[in-house]
Amino acid sequence: MNRHLRLGLGALTVLSLTLPTTALARAASTGAPNAAACGSIELAPIIDHADDGSKITSRPDRRGVYVPIIMVPDWTGRATHDATRTGEFSVPLDMSTTGTPPATPRASLIGQLQNIPGAAVYTFDYRASAGKWVDDPGIGPALGDAIDCVTAALGQKAILITHGLGGTAARYAVAGQVAGHDRGNEVTTVIGFGSPQNGSQLADLTNTGVGTTASEPRILSRLLIGACAGLAPARFDPYSPCGSIPPEAAAIGVSGAAGSYRAGSAALTGLLPYPPNVALDSFAGDVAVKAPNLGWFNLRPFRTDQVSLGDLAASTAAVTLGARSQLRSTCSFTLNAFGTGEQSVGLRLDDATAPQLGPAWAGTVRQCYGADLTRISEFADSLTALITKEIRDRQPLDTSELESLPVPSLCGHPAGNLVGGYLPGIPPDQGEVALASTVDPSRFKDYTVFGDLTNDGVPDTVVVLKCTNANGQGADAIAAYDNGATLLGSVSLDAVTDRPRDEVYQVSVSKETGRIDWRTTRDTDSPCCPTVDATATFTYDPSTGGLKAGKLTSFNETEIAAALFDAGRTGKVSKKAAGMAPPEIINAMIAANRDNGIFRSLACYGPSPQDASWPAVAKADFGDSWPPSDGTRHGDRFCLIKLGATGAGPTYAQDPAGFTAPPEPERYALLGLEHVGFRNWMAVEFRLPGGEDTTGGGNDNGGGGGGIFGTPRPGGGPLFP
Amino acid sequence: MRARSSQFAALAVAVVVLGGGAAFGWHHWHGSDDKAALPATTQPTPGDAHAVAAALARMPGKPQDLIATDVRSAIGTQAKQALPGGATISANEATWHPDGLGGGTITATVSAPGSPTTVYTVMMIKEPTGWKVVGTVPMAPSAPKVAKP
Numbered sequence: 001m002n003r004h005l006r007l008g009l010g011a012l013t014v015l016s017l018t019l020p021t022t023a024l025a026r027a028a029s030t031g032a033p034n035a036a037a038c039g040s041i042e043l044a045p046i047i048d049h050a051d052d053g054s055k056i057t058s059r060p061d062r063r064g065v066y067v068p069i070i071m072v073p074d075w076t077g078r079a080t081h082d083a084t085r086t087g088e089f090s091v092p093l094d095m096s097t098t099g100t101p102p103a104t105p106r107a108s109l110i111g112q113l114q115n116i117p118g119a120a121v122y123t124f125d126y127r128a129s130a131g132k133w134v135d136d137p138g139i140g141p142a143l144g145d146a147i148d149c150v151t152a153a154l155g156q157k158a159i160l161i162t163h164g165l166g167g168t169a170a171r172y173a174v175a176g177q178v179a180g181h182d183r184g185n186e187v188t189t190v191i192g193f194g195s196p197q198n199g200s201q202l203a204d205l206t207n208t209g210v211g212t213t214a215s216e217p218r219i220l221s222r223l224l225i226g227a228c229a230g231l232a233p234a235r236f237d238p239y240s241p242c243g244s245i246p247p248e249a250a251a252i253g254v255s256g257a258a259g260s261y262r263a264g265s266a267a268l269t270g271l272l273p274y275p276p277n278v279a280l281d282s283f284a285g286d287v288a289v290k291a292p293n294l295g296w297f298n299l300r301p302f303r304t305d306q307v308s309l310g311d312l313a314a315s316t317a318a319v320t321l322g323a324r325s326q327l328r329s330t331c332s333f334t335l336n337a338f339g340t341g342e343q344s345v346g347l348r349l350d351d352a353t354a355p356q357l358g359p360a361w362a363g364t365v366r367q368c369y370g371a372d373l374t375r376i377s378e379f380a381d382s383l384t385a386l387i388t389k390e391i392r393d394r395q396p397l398d399t400s401e402l403e404s405l406p407v408p409s410l411c412g413h414p415a416g417n418l419v420g421g422y423l424p425g426i427p428p429d430q431g432e433v434a435l436a437s438t439v440d441p442s443r444f445k446d447y448t449v450f451g452d453l454t455n456d457g458v459p460d461t462v463v464v465l466k467c468t469n470a471n472g473q474g475a476d477a478i479a480a481y482d483n484g485a486t487l488l489g490s491v492s493l494d495a496v497t498d499r500p501r502d503e504v505y506q507v508s509v510s511k512e513t514g515r516i517d518w519r520t521t522r523d524t525d526s527p528c529c530p531t532v533d534a535t536a537t538f539t540y541d542p543s544t545g546g547l548k549a550g551k552l553t554s555f556n557e558t559e560i561a562a563a564l565f566d567a568g569r570t571g572k573v574s575k576k577a578a579g580m581a582p583p584e585i586i587n588a589m590i591a592a593n594r595d596n597g598i599f600r601s602l603a604c605y606g607p608s609p610q611d612a613s614w615p616a617v618a619k620a621d622f623g624d625s626w627p628p629s630d631g632t633r634h635g636d637r638f639c640l641i642k643l644g645a646t647g648a649g650p651t652y653a654q655d656p657a658g659f660t661a662p663p664e665p666e667r668y669a670l671l672g673l674e675h676v677g678f679r680n681w682m683a684v685e686f687r688l689p690g691g692e693d694t695t696g697g698g699n700d701n702g703g704g705g706g707g708i709f710g711t712p713r714p715g716g717g718p719l720f721p
Numbered sequence: 722m723r724a725r726s727s728q729f730a731a732l733a734v735a736v737v738v739l740g741g742g743a744a745f746g747w748h749h750w751h752g753s754d755d756k757a758a759l760p761a762t763t764q765p766t767p768g769d770a771h772a773v774a775a776a777l778a779r780m781p782g783k784p785q786d787l788i789a790t791d792v793r794s795a796i797g798t799q800a801k802q803a804l805p806g807g808a809t810i811s812a813n814e815a816t817w818h819p820d821g822l823g824g825g826t827i828t829a830t831v832s833a834p835g836s837p838t839t840v841y842t843v844m845m846i847k848e849p850t851g852w853k854v855v856g857t858v859p860m861a862p863s864a865p866k867v868a869k870p
Contacts, residue, residue, distance in 0.1 A: 205822035215791045219856035222844045226826025250821035287836030293858050296788075297803040297831065297841065301795040337842050338861040341830040344816045345842035345860060664864065 024325075032058040032066050032120035038149035040142040041122040044081035048092075056111055059195040061118025062398060067159065067391050068150045069121045069247060072143065074164030074194075075251055081110050087123060088163050091239070093377045095330040096366040100351060101256075102377050104137055112380050118391040122150060126169070130249030133260040133267055134165075139598050140172030144183065147173055151186045156394070160190045164313060165252070165261060167195020168271070171541055173268055175272035185276025188457075189390060191281040191383060194311045194370035195320035199263030202249050206259050215308045217315065220289055220335070223345070224312070225249055226267060242362040244371035245312050263318070279384055282323035283309025284381045285368040286330040290348070293337065311370030317650075327382055331368035333361075393483045396450040397461045398572055401485050404684075406576025407433055408490045411467040412475035418447030420651030432473060436464035436504065442634075442671070451509025458483045460540075462514055464504045465490075475502035478516055480540065480547055491538055493518055496549050501530055505678045514538045514547075517678045520554075524606025529636045530676050532556050532604070555668035557673050560681045561604055561639040564589060568641070569599040581683035585671075588686050592669055596688055597643030603672070605637040615640065618668045621689045625670070635672030635684050643689070644668040722758070764823055765847055770817035773845055776852035777812045777829050784797070788855035789846050805833035823847055824855065 034043040046056050060066050073088040079089045092105035093112070106112070113121045114231050115311040121569060124146060129138030133542050135358070151158050155222040160170045170190050178184040182652050205218055228242035236243030248605040252261050259269035274280065287309040294304045310316045349361035357364050365372050373379060397405075403421040421438025436447040447464040454460055461481045475494035481487055493502035497520045505517040521530040523591040537550035563577040568589030577586065593599050605611045608626040618640050619626070627634035643665045670687040735740045753809040780787045802812075809832050816828035824846035842863075844855040854867075 016744055018785045053817065202822065204805075205820065205824065215795065215855070217792060222820050222822070222824055222846075222855060223826060224860060225820040225845065226842065229820065229826070230816070246821065253822040291858070295855050295857055295859075296792065296796055296854065298805070299796060299800070299803045301797075335858070336861065337858040339828065339840065339842075340860070340862065341811070341813055341840045342816075343860075344818060344828060345826060345858070380821070433802055450778055456777065 002478050005458070012246060016342075032060075033154060035122055035146070035150055035153075038122075039146050039154065040126060040138070041124045041146040041150060042080070044071070044110050044114065044121045044123050046082060046111070046114055047081065047090075048107035050115055051106050051109075056107070056115045058114055058120065059117050061391055061395055063118075063395055065118065066120035066154050067118050067394065068154050068155045069119050069159045069161060069387065070143075070146065070150070071110065071121065071123045072162040072170050073123075074166050075127070075131050075248055077130040079125040080121035081108075081121075081123050081694055087125070087140075088122070089161070089374050091375050093375055093380050095365070095372060095375045095377065097327070097367055097376055097378045099367060103297055105372045106377060106380070108381065109380050113161075113387060114709070116391060117389050120154065120389060122146075124166075128409075134169045134172040134271075137265075139169045139688060144173035144176075144432050147183055147186050147192075157186055157188045159390060160187060160195070161383070162190060162195045163193045163374055164195055164248075166196070167192040168261065168268075168580060170195075171197075171271055171274060174278055176324075177272070179272060182272065182275045187278055189279045189281065189386070191283075191386060192276065192319065193283045193373040193379070194285055194314055194322075195282070195318055196314035197280075197321040198318050199265070199268050200252060200261040201315045201318070202245065202662060203252050203259065203261035204263055205249070206253055206262055214289075216294065217300070217309050218300050219294065219688060220291060220307055221245075221312070223335075224335075225330045225349070227345050227347040230346075234363070236363045237365055239365045239369070239371040239375070240311055240363045241369060244369065254660050262689075265502055278324050279324045282320045282326040283371050283373055283376075283383070284316045284319040284326060284328045285373055286328045287312060287368045288330065288332045289335050290333070291335040311368065311373065313370040317378070323384070328380060329367045329373065329376055329379070331366055333599060342664050366605070367569050380480055388544045393458050396459050397481065397483070397485055403435060403438060404463070405435070405463065405479070405481060405485055406487050407465055407479060408477075408487065410465060410477050410490075410492060411469050411494075413467065413469075430470045431468035431472065432466070434466045437474065438464050439466055445503065447505040449507050449509050449513075449514070451514070453480055453488065453509060453512055453514060454482065454542070455512050460484075460488065460509075462507050462509055464507055465491075471501050475500065476518065478504070478507055478514070478538070478547075480514070488540055491547050491549050493520070496536055496552055496555075499532075499533060502534075503530060505533075511626055512539060514705065517523075519675075519678070520605070523636055524611035525606045526636070529675065531636050533678050535678075555679045557604055557637045557639070557675070557681050560683075561602060561637075561671065561673060564683055565599055565602045565639075565641060580681055585683050585686045589669075589671070592643075592686075592688055596669070597645060597664075597667060599645045599669075600642040602639055602641050604637050606637065608638075615666070615668065617666045618670070621668065622670055622687065626670075633674060634683060636675045637673045637681075639671040639673060641669040643669055679684035765818060765819040765823065767819065769819065769825070769847070769854070770814035770827070773817055773825070773827055773852050774812035774814045774829075776845075777810045777827070777843065777854075780810055781808050787852070787854045789855045790848060791846070800829060804831060805836040808833035809837070828860070 032043055035041045037375050041211050044647055050056050071079050072088045080089045081087045085091055089109045092108050094101050094105040110121050113119050122144055126139050129136045134140040147158055162170045174183045174187045201217060224241060225246050227247045231242060238244060259265045269391055272509045289307045290308055291304045291307055294302050308316060333351055336348045337345050339346040346357055351357055360491040367376050403418055406417050407423060409415045410433050413426055418435060421435040423433035426432055437444045450459045452459055463479055465477045465479055475492055477490050477492040479490040494500055499520045501521045503519050519537045520532050520534050523533050533555040534552055536552045538547050541548040560580045563574055564581055567573045567577040567586055571590050573586055605614050608614045667689045671683055672685040673681045674684045676682045728790055731751050737791050782841055784803050788796050788800055810829050812827050812829040817825055819825040827843050827845060829843045830838060830840050840860045841857040843857050
């Protein structure tokens with residue numbers, strides 16, 4: 001499938017009713033999306049049972065998505081997963097690195113992977129191109145197209161599992177053919193079973209010049225192949241040395257791929273390296289052979305004590321080259337030859353740990369041979385762990401993990417691990433440290449956010465922590481964690497504002513930068529109600545390994561109060577003003593400016609008991625203690641509008657030159673503003689000085705003066721959007 | 722699970738085979754039908770047996786001419802010590818088995834006056850200048866006994 005077709009996949013999916021053969025569909029039997037539209041790969045059917053006998057059920061991860069895992073076989077190209085079990089990843093696990101096989105064969109490698117939540121296992125079968133170099137249209141290019149297709153369809157990067165020379169096909173597809181045009185953004189990990197990075201040991205036999213490696217492995221490999229040939233026409237288990245190595249030698253040694261798989265070949269050196277962000281993991285066979293009689297007739301010019309044959313097809317060094325992690329399965333043999341001049345060579349590979357197998361080496365499967373690596377129980381367990389971790393790492397922390405997070409020392413409490421969302425060990429009267437989303441689950445999305453702060457391609461988690469001390473005081477903090485719940489850093493908001501009380505509205509993360517919106521206090525606030533909104537960014541600082549808060553920006557009621565003031569003075573109601581006050585208040589303000597005294601200036605105050613800067617005249621008009629304790633909300637901030645003389649010009653700016661305004665009595669109207677969210681205020685009442693009234697109507701409740709406009713809300717706590 | 726026991730039992734007694742069984746093809750491997758996908762080989766064939774045997778027969782005169790490039794540095798100038806004086810080499814053409822990778826193995830008997838006759842498996846490779854010896858393993862006259870586990 002070319003890229004144009006791939007780009008059209010989404011549309012084709014929508015049109016699946018009319019174009020059923022080109023759309024990905026969800027397989028009824030498995031739940032994972034099949035790959036009918038993705039060329040050479042197909043969704044592996046479930047034919048295994050789990051090791052405990054239960055049915056394997058394909059299921060998405062907790063995000064509801066599947067991660068594509070593509071199985072790329074060795075040179076045979078056989079990967080189709082069916083009841084014949086001839087696919088290279090379909091054989092039940094019946095071997096062990098220790099040589100002691102499982103008591104009963106376990107589910108195949110594919111079955112093991114299918115049992116991982118979020119794993120969608122696909123097989124890439126290229127048997128029609130078996131033995132050819134990876135640039136064959138049916139191998140590398142086809143695999144590349146399939147990767148493009150399935151990753152676009154599932155919206156997830158792929159993981160490739162390769163066997164033998166399937167690793168070379170994977171490299172061709174993932175690294176691409178032009179530098180900078182790779183599939184590093186589509187593939188995260190390539191896990192090889194006996195997949196050499198720099199050529200096939202068997203292909204090295206075609207090197208008739210001086211090899212770059214010791215010649216002993218090549219000599220012994222040729223000897224083994226010759227011995228297998230001498231046993232013809234016997235039929236061998238395809239996973240035994242004589243069942244696997246000669247066919248591979250024949251396939252890759254022929255003209256089409258001759259020399260291409262050999263270390264240093266032009267074809268191989270022409271392959272680009274894997275993109276640096278693609279991780280390699282390796283499982284390797286490691287056959288060591290003592291060959292005391294290996295020589296050149298009477299000469300003994302070779303090292304014969306421990307000749308490493310790798311997994312018989314690829315050297316261990318080539319298989320583990322560049323691997324992030326590796327596991328090896330080893331065997332040790334002593335080689336002897338016997339026979340007469342009339343006979344082809346008879347070989348024994350004697351294993352000190354399994355001496356009875358010596359004569360039967362040619363047809364015996366062993367855990368160290370390349371053909372058998374996909375049958376090893378421990379390798380499968382390790383592979384499963386790798387895949388499980390990777391899929392897990394792509395998911396944010398879940399609720400139980402959030403409520404068990406480690407937290408730093410906050411507001412005098414020591415660091416520790418949350419239990420059920422709370423830091424244990426704090427006496428009841430000494431305050432608490434708690435996950436904000438546990439305290440108020442309805443605001444989970446405000447208090448918990450997932451994003452990639454560390455730019456490692458994996459979502460991190462940012463949470464809000466609530467903290468109070470014995471006095472009931474304390475500031476919120478934010479803390480960031482990687483996908484393994486490791487604390488990346490934290491910011492206590494009192495350190496940003498230098499104010500003791502800070503309460504988060506919301507936290508967010510976008511493109512490595514987080515943002516906190518919160519409210520904090522000022523000296524003139526009443527204890528209940530912080531009235532200053534603040535915002536700041538934060539980033540992860542790899543140099544310090546912690547979080548770094550950016551510049552603090554704060555907001556108060558001034559902006560909205562000024563908009564209402566202008567509306568009253570000009571009679572023109574801006575959209576902002578209209579959204580912040582009911583019409584009756586705005587109308588009353590306009591009428592007051594017209595009938596009771598033009599609006600001269602505006603200044604806002606906290607409750608008068610806390611704010612000593614209230615003008616004495618205003619306190620005399622509205623009472624010594626404003627707001628009154630009458631069970632209603634009069635606002636959090638109180639803006640006093642200085643009133644001029646009735647009928648005076650609309651503004652000083654329009655007074656004629658030389659005009660001197662007559663002395664005006666000091667009078668104030670009062671605009672009560674309630675803080676209802678981040679940068680959000682609402683006018684709840686407008687009052688004129690005592691004894692005055694307006695034509696705008698009102699509901700004078702006798703609470704301290706003249707006309708009252710608006711409806712003071714019943715008492716209550718702060719409002720949030 | 723696949724049944725392998727019968728194959729193993731057969732192989733345990735069939736490791737040594739007569740050279741007459743040399744006519745073979747890799748298409749016998751595990752009975753797969755995928756053989757059709759394999760391209761035709763241009764590698765040495767059973768028909769090269771005579772040429773291989775002839776090259777070995779000429780070796781006592783100029784052993785250095787049969788050093789494979791791959792092992793030349795290991796053997797150095799010692800090629801003349803590789804065979805006893807007056808040695809002759811007789812290779813059994815029926816035991817020639819191409820390996821599909823440019824070479825093959827053949828059974829050869831080295832005889833020399835005053836020296837015990839030795840049978841070798843000889844690993845050969847075809848280079849542009851002719852057939853070369855990569856290495857040898859002497860063949861014991863009979864199979865060692867199977868050790869008891």
